[in-house]
Amino acid sequence: MNLRAGRLGKKMTEKAADFTSSLEFDKYIFEADVDLNIAHTTMLKQEKIIDSSIADNIITVLKKLKIEGIESLNLDPSVEDIHMAVENYVTDQIGEEAGFMHTAKSRNDQVATDLRIVLKVKIREIQRDILDFIQGIIEMAQEHTKTVIIGYTHLQHAQPTTFAHHLMAYAQSLKRDYERLDDTYNRVNLNPLGSAAMTTTSFPINREITTEILGFDSYMENSMDAVCSRDFIAETVFDLSLMVTSLGKICEEMVLWSTHEFNLIEISDEFSSTSSIMPQKKNPDVAEISRGKTGVLYGELMTILTILKAIPYTYNRDLQEITPHLWNSVETAHAMLDIVKDMLLTIKINSDRGLELARANFATATDLADVIVREKNMPFRIAHKIVGRMVTDAIDLNLKAEDIDSKFLDNICMDLTGKKLDIDEDLIKKSLNPLENVKMRKVPGGPSPEMVNMAIENLNEYLKTEINKFNL
Known part of the structure; x- marks a missing residue:
């Protein structure tokens, strides 16, 4: 199908087509786009907007495409985007009747919906892994409620604490990261479909049907806002930026604590490297690279905000440039979460060194x-x-x-x-005495074994509630 044939007399140059194409990163929304077309065509059929037999043919081909996968599509840059590639596939299968699937929708509301469908899944995947990380930290903390170490302010010896108390600081920070994503999810989980190009449609569509089929909480109530809003993307990347900040702090301490001077921990060999010239070296490469990737998220967030700056309502093609930065943020943050979790939960603690440092320098x-x-x-x-x-x-x-x-x-x-x-x-x-010093701090939130165990119990209860949400 030549989308340009009606209005435009000339083809785009190959350079222009390649420059404006979104196909390179549309792979993320392929399945969502197929599901959206199925839901939309189902709604058109139920509302008797298109013939039921035509709708059934379209849906059958779309389901076939979902099984075959994106490899079966023509992803030539001249096609422009995944939406036209999918429509062209259906057209090749059943002819011009495929065009009915685009009744009462635009690529504007289509891409906005696809992004939300995929991002909902990505957020939940990251949230589940955050909960898993917190659970691992709790299990490690339970083994170290009496392992005394020194706490720092200004990176100077401050007061004795326990390794468990320090680990639970990580857990509480990650809990807030989880909650921020949970709150953002509510704003992602809104359906733009039905907004069409910007002012909905004259066809009597039923937005509640597509909202239910696609698993959204509700539909967006202003069509202009629906097709151009990408604040949900900026908000998600902001949340992920704060999450990797939490992870970066962990990495920084792993780097410091594994040095000969600190000698508080040993990072597992699986997350270390050696030198090409100095055979004695054991370098904390995973921690350092993870720490560096924090800057990637910050950069992506600033890029997204800069693209969004001063774009007029409603849809503008600039918005297309945001999505690669979203997916890179999601992939980078998720990978960092998984690797830092694996690294932290396999470290060895030098408890004797921890007590030695706690006794030194009048920290009590x-x-x-x-x-x-x-x-x-x-x-x-x-x-x-x-x-x-x-x-x-x-x-x-x-x-x-x-x-x-x-x-x-x-x-x-x-x-x-x-x-x-x-x-x-x-x-x-x-x-x-640092041991007695820690025991005396029985204020809630403090490092005494009783208080740390209470915090662990409270966080475990929280985890049970949240994990159940994913098991429903």
Whole structure:
């Protein structure tokens, strides 16, 4: 079928046809386009807009095409897009009557619908894998509720925590990534079909039928908005950009923690490489490449937003240029999710090194200040000053936290306030012990084993509810 024959007297040049063709990335929407045509033709038949026997012939050929696959289509750039390729296939099979399948629809509402059909599936696939990743993190965390490590602020030793507590930070971040996609899904799950080119159609179509057949929640209520809106794409890629930000943070810590200087973890050989010249090297290549791919998503998001900027209502061909960036974003983010999951869940934890770092550099100093506040009813700022001086003097004298006693504190306090503290020796030792330090933090959200287990239990309940949604 020559779509140009009616209005245009000349064929596009080969360069122009190739330049404007969307066939290269239309492979993503092939099955969706076939399903859409089946649904639309079914509706036309039920509403008696086209002859039922013609509709049946069209539907039979479309089902045959779906089985044969995209390979059976003529994907020459002169065809322009997948929509015409599908229509041409049906025309080759049953003749000009195939043209009835395009009654009351346009490629404008067709492509908008195809994109939503496919993206709904892609979002759900990524969501399922996020839940699987969270479940794996929970299982790992349950084994490390008493594995003490050091926590960092400004990448400097801050306070003791546990590896489980740190892992659950990953899990909570991924939970929000999941929820953002869940919220976006609701806006993707709207049916543009029936909007036609931009003002619907004079045919008495039934949009509720195609909405139900294609599995949408409802149809879009403004035809102009329906054919040109691509905010659902930008929103999805934004969600994925935040998800890979979460993954990139994990990768960054895997790179740091696997160094000789940190020595907190060992990344599995399956996710590492070696040097072409230095035989001793074990490089965290998967983590580094994943970290780098975060920038790919950011770039795709900015590209999509830039294309969308100031496009007038309604359909403009610029919109075609958005879809390659959508699919690249989806594929990159999904691949990154899967590989980071596999990498993280197979690392080995050096628990002795974690405790060693937690004992070093006075990371428990805050709790000593808290003890002074509680025992001596002293304002925190004064206690903070006393303990700060204690740390400075101890470092100058090459003392460790376990070397601090009540006499050492009394001397500092006398110098600063003119009074002794007289803090019980056992309280000092307990507050400066990283193991005891973690146990005392029983505030919800904290690192004590009880609180981490409570968080794990709550997240497990959440997972059960969400996983059931996919099993319905």
